Amino acid sequence: MIESGKFGKYGGIFAPELLIPALEELESAFLKYKDDKKFNQELDYYLKEFAGRPTNLYLAKNLSQKMGCRIYLKREDMLHTGAHKINNTLGQGLLAKYMGKKRLIAETGAGQHGIATAAVGALFGMPTDVYMGMEDVKRQRLNVFRMEISGAKVIPVETGSKTLKDAINQSMRDWMTNVQDTHYLIGSTMGFHPYPTMVKHFQTVIGKETKNQILEKEKKLPDVIIACVGGGSNAIGIFSEFIQDSEVELIGVEGGGHGIDSGNHGATLCAGSEGVLHGSLSYVLQDTDGQICEAHSVSAGLDYPGVGPEHAYLHTKRRARYVNVTDSEALRGFQLLSRYEGIMPALESAHAVAYMEKYAQKPENKGKTIVVNLSGRGDKDMFLAASILGVEV
Amino acid sequence: MNFKKQKHYPGEIHPNTLETYDEMFKRLKKNKKGAFVPFIVAGDPDFETSIQIVKTLLESGADALEIGFAFSDPVADGPTIQESDLRALDSGMNTQKSFEFIKRIREFTSIPIGLLVYYNLIYKKGVDEFYKEAKKCGVTSILSADLPPEEAEEALQAAEKYNINQIFLVAQTTQKNRLDKICQMASGFIYLVSVMGVTGARKEVQNSTVDLIKRIRNHSDLPVMVGFGISKSSHVKDVIQAGAQGAIVGSAIIELISKNLDKPELMLQEIKKETSKMKEATLIEVI
Numbered sequence: 001m002i003e004s005g006k007f008g009k010y011g012g013i014f015a016p017e018l019l020i021p022a023l024e025e026l027e028s029a030f031l032k033y034k035d036d037k038k039f040n041q042e043l044d045y046y047l048k049e050f051a052g053r054p055t056n057l058y059l060a061k062n063l064s065q066k067m068g069c070r071i072y073l074k075r076e077d078m079l080h081t082g083a084h085k086i087n088n089t090l091g092q093g094l095l096a097k098y099m100g101k102k103r104l105i106a107e108t109g110a111g112q113h114g115i116a117t118a119a120v121g122a123l124f125g126m127p128t129d130v131y132m133g134m135e136d137v138k139r140q141r142l143n144v145f146r147m148e149i150s151g152a153k154v155i156p157v158e159t160g161s162k163t164l165k166d167a168i169n170q171s172m173r174d175w176m177t178n179v180q181d182t183h184y185l186i187g188s189t190m191g192f193h194p195y196p197t198m199v200k201h202f203q204t205v206i207g208k209e210t211k212n213q214i215l216e217k218e219k220k221l222p223d224v225i226i227a228c229v230g231g232g233s234n235a236i237g238i239f240s241e242f243i244q245d246s247e248v249e250l251i252g253v254e255g256g257g258h259g260i261d262s263g264n265h266g267a268t269l270c271a272g273s274e275g276v277l278h279g280s281l282s283y284v285l286q287d288t289d290g291q292i293c294e295a296h297s298v299s300a301g302l303d304y305p306g307v308g309p310e311h312a313y314l315h316t317k318r319r320a321r322y323v324n325v326t327d328s329e330a331l332r333g334f335q336l337l338s339r340y341e342g343i344m345p346a347l348e349s350a351h352a353v354a355y356m357e358k359y360a361q362k363p364e365n366k367g368k369t370i371v372v373n374l375s376g377r378g379d380k381d382m383f384l385a386a387s388i389l390g391v392e393v
Numbered sequence: 394m395n396f397k398k399q400k401h402y403p404g405e406i407h408p409n410t411l412e413t414y415d416e417m418f419k420r421l422k423k424n425k426k427g428a429f430v431p432f433i434v435a436g437d438p439d440f441e442t443s444i445q446i447v448k449t450l451l452e453s454g455a456d457a458l459e460i461g462f463a464f465s466d467p468v469a470d471g472p473t474i475q476e477s478d479l480r481a482l483d484s485g486m487n488t489q490k491s492f493e494f495i496k497r498i499r500e501f502t503s504i505p506i507g508l509l510v511y512y513n514l515i516y517k518k519g520v521d522e523f524y525k526e527a528k529k530c531g532v533t534s535i536l537s538a539d540l541p542p543e544e545a546e547e548a549l550q551a552a553e554k555y556n557i558n559q560i561f562l563v564a565q566t567t568q569k570n571r572l573d574k575i576c577q578m579a580s581g582f583i584y585l586v587s588v589m590g591v592t593g594a595r596k597e598v599q600n601s602t603v604d605l606i607k608r609i610r611n612h613s614d615l616p617v618m619v620g621f622g623i624s625k626s627s628h629v630k631d632v633i634q635a636g637a638q639g640a641i642v643g644s645a646i647i648e649l650i651s652k653n654l655d656k657p658e659l660m661l662q663e664i665k666k667e668t669s670k671m672k673e674a675t676l677i678e679v680i
C-alpha cells in the first residue's frame with residue numbers, strides 16, 4: 001500500500017491477506033483517478049444529471065422562528081434514491097468501471113446504500129449483489145423490493161445478529177472469494193484503507209456545496225453543523241470542509257436506542273471503546289474481552305457497533321463532539337420536521353433534527369446559525385413510524 | 394533427544410520439553426511424513442467435550458494443533474467455523490477460559506500448539522499481555538487472520554520477546570515482493586491459503602495451490618503448511634506430494650462436531666476415523 005490509511009492512530013489495514021492485493025489495486029486506482037480530469041468530468045455529470053446535485057441549503061423558516069435560531073437544512077434527502085449514499089456509490093461505481101471490474105457487491109443496513117448501489121449497478125450495467133441482515137430485510141421490505149426491481153439480488157444474512165455488522169462480514173467473505181472481478185462497494189467511511197479515505201472523498205461534495213451556499217446566504221460560516229453518525233459518511237462529508245475552521249462547532253449524533261444505560265444502543269463513540277472491527281482500529285461496542293456487541297437503533301442505518309476511524313480521531317482530538325439521542329427522541333424529530341416544514345426526514349437524519357432542537361433550546365445558543373445535514377428522506381420509514389405511533393396504514 | 398509425542402503426561406507444563414515446529418518438521422522428515430495439523434475452536438461445543446476432541450485428534454496422530462479462540466465476527470472464516478465460534482461463545486468461552494483450555498491440553502501433550510486469534514481479542518487484552526499469557530500456557534505460535542504485516546509491528550515485538558512464532562498467511566494473490574517480505578517476517582512456518590475465499594470444505598485442491606507451494610519453496614527455507622479448504626485425506630496427500638510440509642484441516646473436522654452435537658460418542662468416533670485417514674495420507678510417496 002502507498003498510504004497507511006491512518007487518522008492519528010486510528011484506521012489502518014486490518015485485512016486478511018487474501019484482500020491485500022485487491023486493496024492495493026483499489027488504492028492505486030483511487031489515487032490515480034481522484035484528480036483525473038476525465039474521471040471527474042464524468043462523475044460530475046452523473047452527480048448532476050442522474051443524482052440531482054447540487055442539493056439546496058434550505059432555510060427552515062418556521063423552525064427557525066420557533067427555535068429562535070437560523071436553521072438551515074442541507075437537502076441530501078432530495079437526491080435520487082433518497083439519501084446521500086448515492087454520492088459515494090456513483091464515485092465508487094465509476095471507479096470500479098474504470099478498473100474494469102465486472103460485478104458489484106454491497107452491504108446494506110437501512111437499504112439506502114443497497115438501493116443506491118443497485119441504481120448504479122443498473123446505470124453502469126454491472127450485476128449487483130447486496131447483503132442485508134435478515135432483521136433489516138424484515139424491517140425494510142419496501143427497500144428490498146426497490147433493489148430487486150433495479151435488478152440487484154438481495155441476499156439475506158442469517159448469521160450472528162442478522163443486521164448490518166453481519167451483512168458486512170458476509171460481503172467481505174464474498175469479496176475474498178471473488179476478488180478478481182468484483183468490487184466491494186462499502187457504503188460508509190469505515191473498513192480497511194483505502195475505504196475511509198475514499199468514501200470521505202466522494203462525500204466531501206456535501207461540505208463543499210454547503211460552504212459556498214452558507215457564505216452566499218449568510219456571508220459567514222455557520223456556528224454549528226449537526227449530522228447523524230452511523231458509519232459516519234454523511235457526517236464526515238459535511239464536516240470535512242469545516243475541520244480547519246475551528247470556530248465552527250461540529251456535532252455528530254449517534255443512535256441512542258433505548259438509552260445508553262439500557263445497553264441497547266448504537267452510540268459507539270459515546271459509549272464504546274477502542275478496538276479493531278471490519279478492518280480498522282476505531283471505537284467499537286464490545287465486551288471486556290473484545291467480543292463485538294450487537295447495536296440497537298430504531299433506524300437501521302445507525303444500528304452498527306463500529307464507527308469510521310476518522311470520527312474516532314476527531315473525537316479524541318476533541319475537534320468534533322459526539323452525542324446521542326434515543327429512539328423516541330428521534331421519532332419526535334421526525335414529527336417536528338414533518339409538522340413544521342413539511343419535510344419528512346429519514347429516521348437516521350431525524351436524530352440530527354432531534355439534537356438540533358435540544359441544542360437550539362439552550363439559552364446560550366439563541367440566535368445561532370445551525371446547519372443540519374438532512375442525509376435522507378423518510379419515505380422508507382413511513383410504515384415503521386406509523387406502527388410506532390400506533391397508526392394503521 | 395527424542396521428541397516423540399508424549400501422550401498423557403500428567404502434571405505441570407515443562408516449557409523446556411515442549412516440541413518446536415523445527416523439531417516437529419525434523420522428526421517428520423526422518424519418517425518421510427508431512428504434518429497433519431487439525432484445527433478446532435476451543436470450547437466447541439463445550440469445554441469438556443472439546444478436550445475429549447483434542448485427545449481424539451492426538452490419538453489419530455496429530456503432529457501439531459491449531460486452536461481458535463472464539464470470536465463474534467470471524468470474517469476470514471466460512472459458515473462452518475463461524476458457527477463453531479458461536480457455539481463456543483454460547484457455551485461460555487471467553488479469552489481467559491480459552492487460555493485455560495490451552496493449559497489443560499498442555500497437561501497431556503508437548504506437540505506444537507498454534508493459536509488462531511482475531512486481532513481485536515489481542516488488542517483488547519493488550520498485545521504484550523496477551524503474548525505473555527500465551528507463553529505461560531505453552532503456546533508455540535500465534536496467527537491473526539486479520540493482521541497483515543502492515544499492522545503487525547507490535548505483535549512481532551511481543552512474539553520475539555516471549556519467543557512465540559508469529560505466523561503469517563500467504564495467498565495465491567500475494568505478489569513476489571510481498572512474499573519476500575512475509576517470508577522474512579515469519580517464523581515457524583508459512584501458512585498458505587489454498588483457496589480464494591474463506592475457510593470451508595472444498596471438493597478439490599486447485600492447481601494454483603500446487604504452483605504456489607513451489608513458488609514459496611523457491612523463496613524461503615521456512616516450511617509451508619497449507620490450510621483453508623483442505624477437507625479430505627486426498628487433499629492432504631495432494632498438497633504434501635506437491636511439496637508442502639503439512640496440511641491444516643479445520644472445517645471438515647468441525648462439520649463432524651456440528652453434525653453430531655447430540656451424539657458425543659459418535660462424534661468422537663467419526664473424528665477419529667476421518668482424521669486417522671488424513672494422518673495416513675501424510676506419508677510421502679517417492680515416485
Ligand SMILES: Cc1ncc(COP(=O)(O)O)c(C=O)c1O
Pocket residue numbers: 082083084109110111112113187188189228229230231232233234235300301302346348349375376377
Ligand atoms: C439516510 C441515512 N442517513 C445516515 C445513514 C448513516 O450512515 P452514515 O453515518 O455513513 O452517513 C444512513 C445509512 O444507511 C442513511 O440511510
